[in-house]
Amino acid sequence: MKLSRSLIPVILFLSFLIFLISCQKEDNEEAAKEAMIRSLLNDINADSIRNDVIWMQNMGNRFSLADDHRDVAKKLMKKFQDIGYDNACLDSFNITKTFRGAYYAQVQYNVIASIEGSDYPDSACVVGGHYDNILSTSDLTIIPGANDNASGTAAVLEIARVMKKNNFRPKSTIMFIAFGAEETGLLGSSDFASNPNGFSQKIRFMLNSDMIAYEPSVSDANWYVNILDYDNSHTLRHDADVLSARYTLLSTVNDNTNNTRSDSYPFFVNGYRALFFFSYDIAPNYHTVNDVASECNFNYCREIVKLECALLADKN
Numbered sequence: 001m002k003l004s005r006s007l008i009p010v011i012l013f014l015s016f017l018i019f020l021i022s023c024q025k026e027d028n029e030e031a032a033k034e035a036m037i038r039s040l041l042n043d044i045n046a047d048s049i050r051n052d053v054i055w056m057q058n059m060g061n062r063f064s065l066a067d068d069h070r071d072v073a074k075k076l077m078k079k080f081q082d083i084g085y086d087n088a089c090l091d092s093f094n095i096t097k098t099f100r101g102a103y104y105a106q107v108q109y110n111v112i113a114s115i116e117g118s119d120y121p122d123s124a125c126v127v128g129g130h131y132d133n134i135l136s137t138s139d140l141t142i143i144p145g146a147n148d149n150a151s152g153t154a155a156v157l158e159i160a161r162v163m164k165k166n167n168f169r170p171k172s173t174i175m176f177i178a179f180g181a182e183e184t185g186l187l188g189s190s191d192f193a194s195n196p197n198g199f200s201q202k203i204r205f206m207l208n209s210d211m212i213a214y215e216p217s218v219s220d221a222n223w224y225v226n227i228l229d230y231d232n233s234h235t236l237r238h239d240a241d242v243l244s245a246r247y248t249l250l251s252t253v254n255d256n257t258n259n260t261r262s263d264s265y266p267f268f269v270n271g272y273r274a275l276f277f278f279s280y281d282i283a284p285n286y287h288t289v290n291d292v293a294s295e296c297n298f299n300y301c302r303e304i305v306k307l308e309c310a311l312l313a314d315k316n
Ligand SMILES: [Zn+2]
Pocket: 130, 148, 149, 182, 210, 211
């Protein structure tokens, strides 16, 4: 078919119009996404994080091998339910462990809640932190574990809370996980990361918070977050850097790659991308009875929680 020459300008004009409309649509979608992210981040609250940390500290002891470890997991499950997650559940796994000369054969628990993805329900972003704690000394009766790691668990709870409050509907599923038995060998995260098919979800990436509330400076002028990445997650870390500059008071650093010492590592080992969010300054009191909420900086912690929430929302 031969086009009449007089039609060519009309076709060009219509093509240009369609191009403009599609650009406008993309701009509108980006603006709506940014507005949603800002409204989520506005709701992230330092007092809410502090209250969750104090609540966990006041449990007295969250040592994973203690007799009452199931009660601790059930309290966390109830907490997820209280903020609107009817699907919160205990994900059990068996361990055998010799610790400080004693042998344990136990059932342990991760605590999981989720928001189903609207477009990709079988694909999941995981945000997690361990809820158990430990002391370096042999007396394990009182272990506050505020920074390590009530702070990371509180981050998970806070993101879950604000996403529910804002009726956030992610494209892929978001799984909120409080991991058990990290201090005794990354046992909860290892079990979950090696068997995600139990949940029929493909893991897009995992964000781990461990010790995110220690910052001696009250002024936010020089606040840094250490984002540890893995061989397969450098790009994701760069994305986090960009979002940190846009949405938080934090500068970012990365002083370690392929870190083996927290719950992000088993995800990397199983082929998933993961980032490990960590306070820049190392808390001097971790694994001691002085790791208490009054030593934490919750305004600083809030900024890390905002960054993780922004990354989850931006990728969805
Ligand atoms: Zn820890």
